[in-house]
Amino acid sequence: MSDFSTAPGALIAVPQLQDPNFHRSVVVMIQHDADGALGLVVNHPTHHGCRDVAAGFGLPWPGGDSGRLRRGGPVEPQSLWMLHDDGWGFDETMRVADGVSVSRSREALTRMCQGGEDHLRLLVGYAGWGPGQLEREIAAGSRIVAETTASMVFSWPADEVWSRALSQLGIDPAHLVESAGMVQ
Template sequence: MSDATPQPGMLLVATPQLIDPNFADTVVLLLDVDDDGALGVVLNRPSPVSVSEVLAGWSDVVAEPEVLFQGGPVSPDGALAIGWLSDADDVPVGFREVSGPLGVVDLDTPVELIDGSLSGMRIFAGYAGWGAQQLDGEIEEGSWYVVPGTPTDVFREDPATLWRDVLRRQPGELAWHSTRPVDPELN
């Protein structure tokens, strides 16, 4: 269905066949993809924990909702931040480009060096990771659709419908999957 090659900035959209509770109905932003594997964060799993409870200095910089997102099952006690540059010519210290205006923000950087340079920032607890060839195998077996992402996918105020919305905008038959019922037997 999706012939795109996984690369940083692309999205992995879980197919109905993916029933692992860590990834069912998720949308994952790929941050790194190379011969050693891939790394990304789940975009549509906000947690009830506010950023101010865990990383108080960053609470004024993050986009609404000001909560930590569950980025994936790997290192859930660690935090990883994604930022959206306001101006491509004003790249702050502590920002590493992923794709276009999106990048990883080093949370050890003083907030004042980042604040004002970003249109949005989101903090994720944990991440999703795949070993060498593991992601390719999961794509080949039909667990993921690989599609282009946009910065607005990362910074939606309400990510509840992100899975459907990302599929809906895809060309051809892939868009049809956005209307599948949760339980196809009820159809």
């Protein structure tokens, strides 16, 4: 592998990427090294709410359920991930980008459930790539590398994340051709 790394950063899928796990996805990259890569899809909501997840752990969920649970990727769909702002400090917390950190512990979930849902995104599963796999996909043109922003993770509605992320790069999504042919 080269010294190229997408973490920290985001991957924006091109329209030709037809894999339903990644179609029009924006993936916040957590790790990318010689052993492979790991990221979280931030714009694919599930049919479940964060309240459902908290209840499964016997925890109350504060406020409404506007922060619908997101599907972070197809790998280990039972695993829980929390993207949150930098204000939460847990031993295992890892900073992903300015204003965005990731945690996975029950302690983190418990404290976050007590503190509200502002700047908190719960996700199940993750996206993973083996050694060199992501580099090959990027070289094939299936993804655009971008910067991760707190707005993309916490503020934008799920159905707008993909188009807004492209717009931030000066790319008009309407000018991208969507056609079959690129399957991951």
